[in-house]
Amino acid sequence: MKNFFESLANIWKIEELKNRILITLGILLVYRFGAHVTLPGIDATQLHSLAGQTKNGIGSILDMFTGGAFSKASVFALGIMPYISASIVVQLMGIAIPYLQKLQKDGESGRKKINQITRWLTIAITLVQGPGYIYNLYRTLPQNAFLLGFDSFSFLFSSVLILTTGTIFAMWLGEKITDKGIGNGISLLIMVGILARLPQAFIQEFSSTITNNNGGPMLLVIEVIVWLLVIIACVLLVMAVRKIPVQYARRTTIGDFEADMMGGNRQWIPLKLNASGVMPIIFAQAIMFIPAALAGLSQSETSQSIAGAFSNMFGFWYNFVFATLIVVFTFFYTAITVPTNKMADDLKRSGGFIPGVKPGVDTSDFLDHIMSLITFPGSLFLALIAVFPAIVVSFGVQQSWAMFFGGTSLIIMVGVAIDTMQQINSYLLNKHYDGLMKSGKNRKAVA
Known part of the structure; x- marks a missing residue:
């Protein structure tokens, strides 16, 4: 904890990072004022x-x-x-x-x-x-x-x-x-809007459980514990990676390469369990507004039934379609953000290879296969967290507070916070300070 606060103090010693943070805060204030x-x-x-x-x-x-x-x-x-x-x-x-x-x-x-x-x-x-x-x-x-x-x-x-x-x-x-x-601007604008609703949602839940004797203090404590556990699950989902070993060859004679199998040139390709971050959630949520809007244009009984089903964000069909879209968008966004063909070509040009896999097309197919294997459980976990608010509502939690038990709000907050911290972390490490997400003794800054 001491090192964490020391890292926070070191942020203000880096002029460029300090200016970026102040600019970000100023723009967020303008947005909140508007x-x-x-x-x-x-x-x-x-x-x-x-x-x-x-x-x-x-x-x-x-x-x-x-x-x-x-x-x-x-x-x-x-x-x-x-x-x-x-x-x-x-x-x-x-x-x-x-x-x-x-x-x-x-x-x-x-x-x-x-x-x-x-x-x-x-x-x-x-x-x-x-x-x-x-x-x-x-x-x-x-x-x-x-x-x-x-x-x-x-x-x-x-x-x-x-x-x-x-x-x-x-x-x-x-x-x-x-x-x-600092950070992704569009995601930060969404995050501050979500955070603005958090205090009011907690006060409403506090009033319901304490003032109205709806479960008492113990129920509120349990809810907070579950909330913290869901936050930890979101962090693990965002941070989890699978490392693929990469071996680099060394030139022994002209036109001849020999693999360095002693491990001196071994590196790793980190493939994220959730390489698409919060974007599948945002994309799926934007699509979910469409069915209710289109169905509302008609006064037929079927259209009104569809509009009602997709207007209830805690209903079965809303969450079923929402979860399905998240899985689809996770695969789609991962496919366009993780170019396995380019990764394989870069490895081949630099003399690198994955042990047991031929360079080129075979390496690309191998990476694509691995991404598919780790993306599928990642997408299911992401979808589960996204629909978790509908589950906790069934246990009597207020809807406004339940929205922070996963769903769009919590995943966006955790994902954006980690992404922003990683950018701050890179500035600190580049200036030879310990990062926010790494412990250890501070080193002397390089001017």
Whole structure:
């Protein structure tokens, strides 16, 4: 513990790292401030019914992703969900569209073009979701809540324009954190929104168990212990790796190589149990908004039944589809982020090989096979944690507090926190300090 606090103190000795952290905190404060700025033309004192709509069910997920901006009719009410949806669409189209496949192979220049396509698609999605959000306000809020007149075109046009601008600005803030700050900006914006709801959720559960005598203090202690155990499980899921041994050959004569089997040149390829991180959760959660929205467009009995099933985030069919999507997206995202072909080619060019496996295609197939074997249990574990809130709700836990027993919220918080700590850790180790995630005696910093 002492070394941990010493590492925290060492952060401020590295000027670049300190500036990045301050920039990140400043941008997060701007984002949180914007989440409380109500759309022009809406009476902020008349939002009680909107807050009630997002208290439970899938509405609470929307509100969580936007950090409470959805229930406040804020300029950031749509948050960065349109950007996430656009990213999903672009990555899915990359499988079938040759032009996007070519861009994915063009390195940095291709990545910039893909980002530009994603931004334009984000604007298009926001222009579609914006009117839908305003229509929901018309249905939910009383008429006297609209200062510019109920159902007026001027309010609709200005609000959609502001919501689109808010989403673009939030996207820009996330990209600035990634470029100038520390951690993944988009993920951090989601995480701070989730953390903003944690104190209120705990207070509600405390009130239910203690004040209302719903189980007493012992039940609350058990819930906290289970919560901590789930956090540990999430950390293990994010950090778990399988190491593949790699042997490097050494040149003995011109054109001849001999394997160094004494272990001096042996290295390891770390393959993560969950190489895709929190992205399958985010992708699957974005997709889960679609069935209820589409079914709600029809008034038929079947459509209303589907809308009801997919609006209940603690119901069986919602969680079954949610878990299935997580497994699918875990394999999909791992396939596009872990290029086994490139890894095999790099090993072959550098004179490396996996003992017992031929270099080239055989090595690529071997790595792909290993990734499939470790990704499958990893995806099932990820899906189990994602649907765990629905399990604890059946034991009487408040829905707002249950959302932090795994699910989207806890996995995102743990994944983003570890990713950010790893980046801070690399700065500390590069300056010859002990990292946050490594114990030991501090070494003298190199100027």
